[in-house]
Amino acid sequence: MLEKIFPYLAQQVVEDYNITNGICLDIGSGSGNWGIEIADITDMVVYLVDINGDALAKGVQKAGKRGIEGQIKTIETDVHDMDIPDNFADLIVCRGSIWFWRDRPQGLREIYRVLNQGGVAMVGGGLGRKLPEKYRRPLVEERQKRKKDPEWMYIRSKEYFQKILAEAGINIANFP
């Protein structure tokens, strides 16, 4: 069911930021669900970036089945010390990965380093704004149990993200 969210997440990010050319990184991509959907509706070259090479290989296969393998590249690397040049990407998406990192501020610092000036990075989780209710409801119900865990909730809160951005030394004064 979760895979249903990615076409809607791709539409949301493209619509909100109107970035349709250049380089996109899907960091902690797994098999590249979000990145592949972005490639499908834009002219972007999308790099799937993950520490797990097997997941990246699955992403390449999926892109091949969609006929968009020419737009998809992979980088097997650790978010804490990415083998990616400074100012590389115009758009960075990163969903469902940050909670697995050993040093979240360091991962954010790395994402900021590889983001081009004027670029956009979205890091976190969630279902996005555009998902139809028939897909959203079962996913929300599934997560209700986790919401009873205060730590689970806290590390997904705006307050926590502000704290780790500050720890990363990233100026958040102009952030929404």
Ligand SMILES: C[S@@+](CC[C@H](N)C(=O)[O-])C[C@H]1O[C@@H](n2cnc3c(N)ncnc32)[C@H](O)[C@@H]1O
């Ligand atoms: C729950 S999966 C999310 C996959 C995908 N983004 C999605 O939303 O379906 C978390 C991913 O983060 C990756 N990951 C975890 N720690 C990482 C690290 N230190 N560097 C890069 N990727 C990492 C895992 O290999 C895994 O593919």
